[in-house]
Amino acid sequence: MRSLLLGFAAGVGLLQTRAALPGAVQAALLLIALMLAAVVACRMQRASTRVLARIASGAITGFLWAALLATHYLAEELPVAVEGQELTLTGVVANLPYRFERGLRFHFAVEQATGPDGSALTLPSRVALSWYDDPRAQLSPPALHPGERWRLSVKLKRPHGNANPGGFDYEAWLLEQGLRATGSVRGLGPDSGNRRLAAFVFSPTAMVEGCRGWLRERMAAALAGQRYAGVIIALVIGDQRDIGQDDWKVFTRTGIGHLVSISGLHITMVAGLFAALVQALWRRSFYTRAQLPLLLPAQKAAALAGTAAALVYVLLAGFGVPAQRTLYMIAVLAIALWTGRIASVSHVLCTALAVVLLLDPWAVLWPGFWLSFSAVAVILYVSVGRARPVLQDGTASRMQTLCDAARTQYAVTVGLVPLTLLLFGQISLVSPLANAVAIPLVSFAVTPLALAGSVAPAPLSAWLLLAAHWLVAQLALLLEWLSGFALAVWAAPIPAWWMFALGLTGMLWLLAPRGWPARWLGLLLWLPLLLNAPDAPEHGFRVTAFDVGQGNALLVETASHRLLYDTGPAYTPDSDGGSRVILPYLRYRGISRLDAMLVSHSDIDHAGGALSVLDEIDVGWVGSSLEPDHEIINQASRHSRCLAGQNWTWDGVRFEMLHPTPSIYDIPGQKPNGRSCTIRVSAGGVSMLLAGDIEAPQESQLLSGMPQRLPSTVLLAPHHGSGTSSTPDFLDAVAPQIAVFQVGYRNRYRHPKAEVEQRYALRQIRGLRSDRDGAISLDFAQSPSEPGTAAVSVDTFRTRHRRYWHGD
Incomplete structure (x- = not known):
């Protein structure tokens, strides 16, 4: 059974590496192969052959299942012809809206759509929308709540995200969420045509999201103005969007980011608490008229209560992968108890793995999936089958329990090092x-206080929430101190296989286990992983033009220097x-230092990310055409x-600044574009001209000068x-x-212009x-042997790393 489930997971994962979904012929051949593998698995006498056949059967099944779901979701497409047109949608707010500084973001379940001419349209059933503030008119979008029905005027576009090595795949996330278009709501105020049609439309999703919204508003009101209110909210409903970037930086550098959410440990704790409470009350009911144990054994009632509590908590958490994994493991154990079967831990883990991927094949794309299941696998590896000393009455001593907890933490920390470096490079x-x-602080003090405070009556709720916040604030002091160490984080490039x-x-x-010879030799096998150094061009130079949307950002690398x-x-x-x-x-890439950074001029699409870069890594010097007080x-x-x-x-590569001239800085009213730092990088017979935002007058000046x-x-x-230009x-x-051309998808400037x-x-010119x-x-x-010989090779991310969900 385990080999079949692991094969299923491998097949699901294999599909997510494909550039295209299998066609009808390929699917037919895979079905034939599945039947042959099933026959071998059932009839072969040799155990190893049967195991391999089961793995193959599971892999083919997983591959086809994931392909079937992907085909179903991708079938919902936004017609190219309606991109950018003003449409009218009628539908329901489908999730908990998020208020950010410039407006609102929310998911919208489309019930009806009409085009600019009033004709009916068939659009994706769910879209992601943003509704922006109008600072000039001092108008903001109205407060939205899950389950409300609205008629909205919107502009939509097909799923598209930035595509960069090491970056977040927004298009994959949209597919996983069932969102097949994104867009913005047009207009604010009574004359915009946007109207709320119903205060609440019942559905299970609306009920769950409505409860999450009620809890968030309640906690936000009680913790108004508190820095770590977002952490408390995340622990109760799994919504991490109110946690600041500075705080995330500290949590990441100290490795406790997994705790700032509804983790598996929190769910297990809540489920165990409810199970223990129900079991205690159920047993004691025997001395009352109810005598409930005669109707249902207390253990079964406790298992049912624990599973129900876990389900409620997971729904509040937004159904993340770590939460799903824990819920399914608890459910499998409960089913085993109810059916009188003995379930091994490995069977439970494999079943949870298969159920997660059965419902969400794209879970394998996210680090949380791998970290969650790998952590449990490591715990099983270091604990199952290894003897522990016990007291005469058969129980473990308190010291032994403490040692076991420390050993488990050590094992998880060490066990996840290779995977963490593979996923994050640090x-x-x-x-x-x-x-x-x-x-222990978050799991056994902060989380219980936050949960109790979220539902307790006022003013008790505020006291409990403030107590939880105070504990988080004290923890943050320690974490900030730890994160301040220069060696708090070990960084290395993403390793080769x-x-x-x-x-x-x-x-x-x-x-x-103890007794294994020379266990310390395992550290030697880590050396290539830990001492891995960033690659660099041996001769010449390399330029990476990032996909940042509408803006410029390029990294120029020589053998031992880097310029942004x-x-x-x-x-x-x-x-x-x-x-x-x-x-x-x-x-x-494992790059922790830049020798130089050039900010061509002050426009926000060129200078917008400079402060973030300067705040995170060491930059030797900065060159710019900015104002002196910038x-x-x-x-x-x-x-x-x-x-x-x-x-x-640098390393035989020549950098020459061609523009601006000193006199340009003295011209009153000179646009920032006209001062763009223009630099030519050359080596041997090849070169690149980085021209920033210079326009026709500056081009003419370069031609004449x-x-x-x-x-x-x-x-x-x-x-x-x-x-x-x-x-x-x-x-x-x-x-x-x-x-x-570094441009944003369907940017409002329509760059590059067709005539250009x-x-x-x-x-x-390509x-x-x-x-x-x-x-x-x-x-x-x-x-190096032929100085006059040089060439330029081109590699684009969407070609090399294309996946079936990437748009054209």
Whole structure:
């Protein structure tokens, strides 16, 4: 049975690595293979053959099941023809809306849709919407609640997200949530046409989300103005959106992020508490007229109560993977008790694994899935079948219980090191100490107080919630102190498969039972994993143009130096191109320092992520055309103004600043675009021109002042391909083979302009677009033996890492 379930999980995981779903012929062949494997599994006498056949049967079943669900969800598509059109939707608020600084975000279950001409449309059944504030009119969206029916005027677009190495796959998340379009609500106020049609439309989802909303509002009111209110809310209803980025940074560096949510430990605690309470009352009812044990054994009643409590808590948690895993394990144990069967822990874990993937095949895409099941697997590995000393009455001593808890924490910490490095490229070295304090405090004090305070009557509820918040605040003081250590986190690049395999073997060796020879040798197998260094071009240079949406951000790498050119846009006050794209990529690569950062000019789509980058990693110096009192300059350790004529050489790669000239800084009213730092990077016979947002006047100035420095193999299209840049004379002078357009999907500026793209195409310049290709990697290779030989190789993220859910 276990081999079949593990095979099922492997098959589900295999499908999520595919660029396309299987066709009819492939599905038919897989069904035939499934029948053959089933026959072998049933009739072969050899045990090993039967096990392999069961694994194969499970894998094919899992692959086909995941493909069937994916086909079903992908069948709901937003027609291309209606993208960007103003539509009228009638439907129901389908989740707990989130209020952020600029507006509201919520999911909407579509019941009816009409186009601009009033014709009926068939649209996806669920869409993700944003409803923005209007600061000029001082209007904000009305408060929304789950279950309300609204008629809304919206503009929609097909699922699309930034595609970068080490980044979050937004399109996969949308598919998992059943959201097949995103968009925004148009208009505010009584004249907008947006109307609430019903205060509540009953459905199980609306009931659950309504309860979550009631609890959130109650706790938010009691903890108004408290810094860690978001942590308390997360512990009760699993909504982590109110936790600040600074706090997340501390939780991540200390390795206790798993506790700032409804974890498996919390659910088990609540389920056990309810089970123990029901069992105690059920047994004592024997001395009353009820005599309930005669109707149902107390153990069965307790199992039922514990499972019901776990289900309620998991529903409040938003049904996350760790919560699901715990619920299914509790349910399997309860079923085993009710049916009189003995369930081994490994069977329970494998069953929970299969049920999670049966309901949500995309769970394998997220770190929480792997960390959750791996943690339990490690605990089983170090505990099942290993003897423990007991007292004469058959119980363990308190000291032994404490030692077992410490051993379990040690095993989980050590056991998850290879997987944590594979998923995140870093591990917290202070995690054992932080978790030793945080786990008992959060699990046995903060969480019970928060749960009791969320439902208790006032004013008791406020006292309980404030007590829970005080404990979190005291814990945060310790965590902030621990996270401040320079070696709090060990960072390394995402390892190759063989490094991970060695690390996994080392972990199993290190945690082997006593008596296993030389267990310390397991640490030696970790060395390739821990000492893995970031790769770099041996000769020439490499440029990575990130997919940051509408904005610029490029990383230029030589053999031993790195320069970041622009930092992407600011999306919200808490999210920008630096925190969402650049820093995850640097962690993915194991890069902890930049030699330089150039911020071409002050526009928010170029400078929006600079502060996030400066706050997280060491930057040698910053160059820019910013005003002297700009916040980025104030935060930089060393700053220099961009001036034409500046140049330097790193590892044989030449960097030349072509613009701006000193006189431009003295021109009154000069637009920031006109001061864009323009730099040419060259090695051997290849080069790239990074032109920022310069426009026609600056292009003309470059043509007249230094035409001999313009020819380049690759051109970063000036101003994202706007109609005010890329003049014919400029393109003729640069004569690039490749042009890179960093633009946002369906951006409001319509960059690149059609006429500009045509201008490049007429000159047979290959155009690469971040909205279509994702992150773009350009390797400018230079042969050391033949100095005049050089070439440019192109790799796009959406081509190399394409998955079946990625749009065109």
